[in-house]
Amino acid sequence: MKNPIIVLIREDLRIHDHPALYAACQVGHVIPLYILDEETTLGEAKKWWLHRNIETYQHTLQSINGRLWLDKGKVEEVLSQWVKNTNAKAVYWNRIYEPDIYQRDRTMAQSLSSQGIQVKTFEGTLLLPPWKIKKDDGTPYKVYSAYYRSLRKEEIPKPLPALKRMSVPQLQDDGMTLNELDLLPTIPWYHIMESIWDPGEEAAFKRMNSFFTKRLHDYSEGRDFPGKGLHSTLSPYLALGVISVRGIYHALIDMESKPIEPFMKQLIWREFSYSVLLHYPESPIRPLNEKFAEFHWHSDDEGWEKWTKGKTGYPIVDAGMRELWATGLMHNRVRMIVASFLTKHLLIPWQKGAEWFLDTLIDADLANNSMGWQWVAGSGFDAAPYFRIFNPTLQSEKFDKEGTYIRMWVPELSHLPNRYIHKPSDAPGDVLKSAGITLGVDYPYPVVDHKAARKRALEHYEEIK
Ligand SMILES: Cc1cc2nc3c(=O)[nH]c(=O)nc-3n(C[C@H](O)[C@H](O)[C@H](O)COP(=O)(O)OP(=O)(O)OC[C@H]3O[C@@H](n4cnc5c(N)ncnc54)[C@H](O)[C@@H]3O)c2cc1C
Secondary structure, eight states: OOOOEEEEOSSOOOSSSOHHHHHHHHHSOEEEEEEEETTSOOOHHHHHHHHHHHHHHHHHHHHTTOOOEEEEEOHHHHHHHHHHHHTOSEEEEEOOOOHHHHHHHHHHHHHHHHTTOEEEEEOOSSSSOTTSOOOTTSOOOOSHHHHHHHHHTSOOOOOOOOOOOOOOOOOSOOOOOTGGGOOSOSSOOOHHHHHHOOOSHHHHHHHHHHHHHHTHHHHHHHTTOTTTOOSOOOHHHHHTTSSOHHHHHHHHHTOTTSOOHHHHHHHHHHHHHHHHHHHOTTTTTSOSSGGGGGOOOOOOHHHHHHHHHTOSSOHHHHHHHHHHHHHSOOOHHHHHHHHHIIIIISOOOHHHHHHHHHHHOTTOOHHHHHHHHHHHHTOSTTOOOTTOOOOHHHHHHHHSTTOHHHHHHOGGGTTSOHHHHTOGGGSOHHHHHHTTOOBTTTBOOOSSOHHHHHHHHHHHHHHHO
């Protein structure tokens, strides 16, 4: 057997535009190897999604004469064992920019190189490596619009073609089975997610094409309205690299007749998030605006419990939290509303909310999530000012006027007329009665009063201003 190349498969479960796999296949025998990293915590929802996507990826690789080997443990130790056992001459991977993994990979690359093993790393996560877009003075951008303008001037490499055939060696070690990775929970709570999400590249392309042909045109006007379903729902596929962002970018550029900029702007928020994460690796836990380190947060156990369970008494907040629990996704506008509610109405630290999201989202992404939470909490770069406190009822009236989204996720309110669906506690007794609701029994009273909570939040903000 010729010395093979090991390609570490991580958040790039695809065969199209896979720079590491593509490069290795040009050279000879390839061992695609997925090592479940026991040192990195994966959220429960994402674990389920990962299981389903690895399963599909195994079939995809088999269909081009390949296969996927699986293992788990401390990545550098497990990899070193595989290199030894297979006499691999090289290891390739697409880079991951989560700070701990990025640093670990750099150390691992040095160690392998010092043993005479060739290491090559590639850009497979972003449009451009996150150090590429910088200000003229060489420092990273902190303002999104300037970052966006700068990136839009760059040439983005075209996606690589999908692999048609690969050559894998015969190995004595079969590695682990997918079930041995132990990604699925013992209690199968994921049946709704199972019915919504199809794993794999084919499903991702289908979703992208359907979005481009049917919804892109109305995206700009409609993306903020959760009941309209005009967003792409591509984030779960991007989070595991089942679809390539360069592929999306170029497919978008080719849509000459459609308004592409609004969607492009969102895609580039993702790039900006990664730039911030790379340059400020503490940003998942530390406020980027240092003033917020002094902020006096509360530990409101009751509020926390109600927020996580979707029982705050604010229907739009509850709808979002229940959508998240059931589907593993939440609409972007609603993410902003629930995050604002947690950090400003309940004064619970954004880091706690961010952690909950990482555990429950199937699109959990450290860069986007940290950026989103810091933005809402007011402590991020180019963030919403802290004193701009969303009124959840007004947000709901504006973005879910007919209550379509609320009725979907908070069915106990479905018989309320539009006028009261945003704030059932304002509804007269006879209206509640004919809608079949007893407040405090069928649906909770608001956990906090908006006006009082707003005043309290602003007082807290004054302390650090
Ligand atoms: C508090 C909070 C937490 C968030 N956590 C995550 C997370 O863990 N993972 C995640 O992928 N996104 C996160 N986002 C960003 C955004 O909500 C999701 O990317 C979006 O809702 C995904 O749905 P979609 O694919 O239909 O988006 P679309 O509107 O169709 O956008 C297309 C793509 O652009 C990117 N994008 C869109 N909006 C943003 C944004 N505000 N920031 C960065 N990238 C964006 C995503 O990759 C998305 O898939 C968070 C936002 C907030 C406010």
